[in-house]
Amino acid sequence: LLARCEADGIRARRIPVDYASHSAHVELIQRELLELLEPVRPRTAQVPFYSSVTGRGVDGSELDAGYWYANLRQTVDFHGATRALLDDGFDVFVESSAHPVLTASVEESVEE
Numbered sequence: 001l002l003a004r005c006e007a008d009g010i011r012a013r014r015i016p017v018d019y020a021s022h023s024a025h026v027e028l029i030q031r032e033l034l035e036l037l038e039p040v041r042p043r044t045a046q047v048p049f050y051s052s053v054t055g056r057g058v059d060g061s062e063l064d065a066g067y068w069y070a071n072l073r074q075t076v077d078f079h080g081a082t083r084a085l086l087d088d089g090f091d092v093f094v095e096s097s098a099h100p101v102l103t104a105s106v107e108e109s110v111e112e
Contacts (some may be wrong), residue, residue, distance in 0.1 A: 011104065026073040033072065038066035049091075055080025057088070078102065081107035 005012035017024040026033075045060030053070050055077030082105070085093070093110075095103050 015101075017097075021072055022075055023073075026069075030069060030073070033069050034065050036069050040065055040068065043068070048088075050081040050085050052076040052078040052081045056084050063074055078105055079109050086110065 002014060017101055019029060040063070041063050042063035045058075049060050049063075050056065051058045052073070053067065053076055072095050082093075086109075093106050095106060
């Protein structure tokens, strides 16, 4: 698949994980994730927080272990969150993940 994508000019890379994010595979590690994330204590955000889980702005108080599990397990609405930011007048974006894999998605959403 990677070779075919490269030949077709499609940017693709293998991500070194042992489960498929946003799929039923995450259910295999649900208990472990919820236990590891249990100490997370959400609070209301001081800056606007737009969720790729909901596709809209959230106040931050819902960002508990269950939220972060849902973020990894379910299909996310990254495009919806980006569009909501644009609709609310934001035009500067910070991609804060371990790898800037979503930068292209932000650019595509903005261009659309």
